[in-house]
Amino acid sequence: MSKFLKLAAGVALVSTLIAAPVRAEKYGLGRAATPEEIAAWDLDVSPDGTGLPEGRGDVFTGEELFADTCAVCHGDFAEGVGNWPKLAGGQDTLDHEDPVKTVGSYWPYLSTVWDYVNRSMPFGNAQSLTPDEVYAIVAYILYSNDLVDDSFELSNENFLDVEMPNADGFIIDDRETAEAHFWKAAPCMSGCKDSVEITMRAAVLDVTPEESAAAAPAVATQGDMEAAGVEEAAVGVPDPEMVAKGEKVFKKCKACHQVGDGAMNRTGPVLTGIVGASVGAVDGFRYSKPMQALAESGAVWSDEELAAFLARPKTYLKGTRMSFAGLKKDADIAAVLEYLRSQQ
Amino acid sequence: MTESLKGAKPSRRQFLTGAAAAGAGAVAAGATAAAGGDPMIEQVQDWAQATGEGVDATPYGLPIEFEGDVVRRNVEWLTADTISSINFTPIHALDGTITPQGCAFERHHSGAIELKKEDYRLMINGLVDTPLVFTYADLERFPRENHVYFCECAANTGMEWAGAQLNGAQFTHGMIHNMEYSGVPLRTLLEEAGLGAAGDLKDKWIYVEGADASGNGRSIPMEKALDDVFVAFKANGEALRKEHGYPVRLVVPGWEGNLWIKWLRRIEVTSQPVQSREETSKYTDTLADGTSRKWTWVMDAKSVVTSPSPQAPITHGTGPLVITGLAWSGRGAITGVDVSVDGGKTWQEARLGAPGTDKALTRFYLDTEWRGEEMFLQSRARDSSGYVQPSKAELREVRGLNSIYHNNCIQTWWVRPNGEAENVEVS
Numbered sequence: 001m002s003k004f005l006k007l008a009a010g011v012a013l014v015s016t017l018i019a020a021p022v023r024a025e026k027y028g029l030g031r032a033a034t035p036e037e038i039a040a041w042d043l044d045v046s047p048d049g050t051g052l053p054e055g056r057g058d059v060f061t062g063e064e065l066f067a068d069t070c071a072v073c074h075g076d077f078a079e080g081v082g083n084w085p086k087l088a089g090g091q092d093t094l095d096h097e098d099p100v101k102t103v104g105s106y107w108p109y110l111s112t113v114w115d116y117v118n119r120s121m122p123f124g125n126a127q128s129l130t131p132d133e134v135y136a137i138v139a140y141i142l143y144s145n146d147l148v149d150d151s152f153e154l155s156n157e158n159f160l161d162v163e164m165p166n167a168d169g170f171i172i173d174d175r176e177t178a179e180a181h182f183w184k185a186a187p188c189m190s191g192c193k194d195s196v197e198i199t200m201r202a203a204v205l206d207v208t209p210e211e212s213a214a215a216a217p218a219v220a221t222q223g224d225m226e227a228a229g230v231e232e233a234a235v236g237v238p239d240p241e242m243v244a245k246g247e248k249v250f251k252k253c254k255a256c257h258q259v260g261d262g263a264m265n266r267t268g269p270v271l272t273g274i275v276g277a278s279v280g281a282v283d284g285f286r287y288s289k290p291m292q293a294l295a296e297s298g299a300v301w302s303d304e305e306l307a308a309f310l311a312r313p314k315t316y317l318k319g320t321r322m323s324f325a326g327l328k329k330d331a332d333i334a335a336v337l338e339y340l341r342s343q344q
Numbered sequence: 345m346t347e348s349l350k351g352a353k354p355s356r357r358q359f360l361t362g363a364a365a366a367g368a369g370a371v372a373a374g375a376t377a378a379a380g381g382d383p384m385i386e387q388v389q390d391w392a393q394a395t396g397e398g399v400d401a402t403p404y405g406l407p408i409e410f411e412g413d414v415v416r417r418n419v420e421w422l423t424a425d426t427i428s429s430i431n432f433t434p435i436h437a438l439d440g441t442i443t444p445q446g447c448a449f450e451r452h453h454s455g456a457i458e459l460k461k462e463d464y465r466l467m468i469n470g471l472v473d474t475p476l477v478f479t480y481a482d483l484e485r486f487p488r489e490n491h492v493y494f495c496e497c498a499a500n501t502g503m504e505w506a507g508a509q510l511n512g513a514q515f516t517h518g519m520i521h522n523m524e525y526s527g528v529p530l531r532t533l534l535e536e537a538g539l540g541a542a543g544d545l546k547d548k549w550i551y552v553e554g555a556d557a558s559g560n561g562r563s564i565p566m567e568k569a570l571d572d573v574f575v576a577f578k579a580n581g582e583a584l585r586k587e588h589g590y591p592v593r594l595v596v597p598g599w600e601g602n603l604w605i606k607w608l609r610r611i612e613v614t615s616q617p618v619q620s621r622e623e624t625s626k627y628t629d630t631l632a633d634g635t636s637r638k639w640t641w642v643m644d645a646k647s648v649v650t651s652p653s654p655q656a657p658i659t660h661g662t663g664p665l666v667i668t669g670l671a672w673s674g675r676g677a678i679t680g681v682d683v684s685v686d687g688g689k690t691w692q693e694a695r696l697g698a699p700g701t702d703k704a705l706t707r708f709y710l711d712t713e714w715r716g717e718e719m720f721l722q723s724r725a726r727d728s729s730g731y732v733q734p735s736k737a738e739l740r741e742v743r744g745l746n747s748i749y750h751n752n753c754i755q756t757w758w759v760r761p762n763g764e765a766e767n768v769e770v771s
Binding site: 026027029030031032033037038041042043044045046047048050073082083084094095097098099101103106107108109111112115116119120123124126127169170171172173174175178179181182183184185187188189190191192193194195196197198199200201202203207208209251254255266267 | 421
């Protein structure tokens with residue numbers, strides 16, 4: 001059949017590509033990468049341990065780190081919050097309806113967990129963990145999946161000893177054989193079926209978004225600011241240049257916080273009107289215990305308090321769920337405060 | 345994106361009523377001249393009297409306000425946050441094959457970043473003779489090529505596995521775009537670094553990763569890397585948009601969009617696949633018995649009728665009707681598209697807007713006469729490898745119900761006598 005002709009042609013093409021001589025002359029463009037540069041970027045870790053740095057971390061340490069930096073999205077027990085990924089559970093569900101795919105039930109390689117936590121997590125503050133912290137968090141994720149006991153310590157030395165339950169659960173793409181019947185010489189053109197009945201309708205489920213006008217712009221317009229009126233004037237009209245700078249800085253916060261019209265609580269609370277507001281008072285947001293305590297003390301987010309919090313969140317409030325490391329530059333803090341002030 | 349592809353939140357759609365109301369007027373105007381004459385002709389209109397906007401009113405032009413609804417849309421319940429999410433190309437409202445960048449779907453794992461050309465670096469390391477660093481300016485000095493390719497997210501139509509769910513071609517099939525890219529073949533860059541150190545290339549891989557915080561990385565076999573993969577910095581003639589990886593992205597023709605690394609910063613030649621998160625825990629396909637396929641890179645042949653469709657109902661009444669849609673295949677060129685108006689009992693061959701080209705969108709048309717009857721509209725793509733787009737039943741027979749990715753089934757729109765269309769499944 002044509003499919004097999006094509007396959008044969010494909011193989012021939014590949015052989016030609018691989019066999020083609022490497023061009024002798026170079027363009028002489030680019031420069032040599034230094035070992036330090038390669039070390040800074042080449043961080044990926046492979047199943048055989050290639051790329052894994054020295055280090056170690058235990059379940060207990062991992063549990064604390066997880067509660068501080070991961071639980072806000074993934075839950076205290078790695079069970080997942082809302083639509084954020086579940087990391088634990090789901091064993092023996094892969095052949096059921098709606099399988100639960102977690103590190104324990106699905107991920108075939110432990111290296112993938114280490115690599116992903118190390119390079120891509122925590123969300124909004126990637127590449128901020130030390131190797132020992134990554135080992136500890138991975139140890140805790142293994143523990144939360146009942147794959148190790150609570151005294152377990154993971155290190156580069158015992159890394160390859162850990163067995164992943166679904167390691168043998170994968171096959172290489174077999175569509176060209178398992179679905180060979182989709183290659184058809186002469187597809188049916190008439191009399192292909194006797195009757196056509198509706199078996200399911202999308203309108204019954206009705207989960208399609210409504211079509212509405214494009215979302216309102218995120219930045220407050222001049223008109224909005226004027227409309228804010230007398231109270232606004234009392235604390236000073238926001239400086240448009242600072243507001244613009246602050247909006248840029250706010251990008252660092254947007255992974256977790258929304259602000260302005262239509263803003264909703266996400267990983268962090270809505271920040272509309274936060275400057276001057278009572279601490280821990282956003283409707284419907286589940287604050288950490290320390291933040292609740294601060295709220296009960298009657299604290300207010302004044303400029304000074306917000307600035308101190310944003311500079312070093314975890315020093316300002318030990319136990320806060322905000323995993324952000326803090327804004328290093330005072331100018332950035334001032335700008336983001338100006339931006340937040342414009343979002344009343 | 346998480347795997348909860350089944351929606352739960354109800355919502356009401358108002359656009360159909362609006363469209364139908366607009367249609368009623370159009371029918372009247374189309375049949376005979378209105379009593380008392382057509383004011384659009386017989387009265388002098390403002391635009392025929394006063395002057396319009398001068399040049400430079402919009403230094404970079406945007407679509408006119410009347411096209412304001414032709415925009416990307418998000419399905420909120422799909423993902424936890426828009427920063428790690430996807431939206432959909434308004435394919436129901438476009439024609440031809442090239443997708444304008446401004447309405448081409450976006451998929452971010454950690455948000456769209458702003459990376460200046462001056463700050464851009466591309467590293468090639470691993471099993472190469474000389475590990476190299478290129479600046480953006482360096483890339484522009486290599487011989488360039490232009491190619492048109494589709495980029496489809498592997499999860500396109502993923503919400504439809506378990507049943508008809510989203511009511512619109514934009515939502516069922518809009519995780520796709522098709523652009524003309526300008527860039528440098530990856531082969532050229534790999535040869536500049538030298539592949540002698542890699543030895544036998546047959547079992548070698550490349551690992552490619554982006555500069556954003558997600559560090560999204562994928563492994564690609566060397567065969568593909570040396571075949572048609574290329575490093576693009578322009579799309580449709582202009583710089584890539586931020587949301588598509590400005591200033592440089594990888595183009596991996598015919599293969600799932602997740603491999604098309606945006607903000608491309610590093611290419612490593614390796615002796616094994618890295619088995620990153622995106623090629624193990626995601627972008628793998630779980631079959632009914634619980635085993636999962638991996639490395640399902642190729643996007644199979646697929647097509648969809650874009651109009652009429654739920655967001656593009658028939659508003660002109662009976663008579664001549666243009667049925668149109670898009671077809672594509674990651675295994676080669678589209679050689680033909682068949683259209684059925686009776687739910688797959690009979691098929692007729694559609695007219696291709698232009699002959700199909702390798703791994704690019706092909707536009708098809710069926711110019712027909714509609715008598716106001718109910719229709720079950722379907723399209724079926726055929727490609728140069730001999731593959732014929734399967735029905736959803738045929739796919740489920742092999743793959744079960746728990747797949748997320750690679751749903752290339754035949755789509756059905758139920759067009760009713762009033763011209764409205766709905767996403768349905770049929771026997």
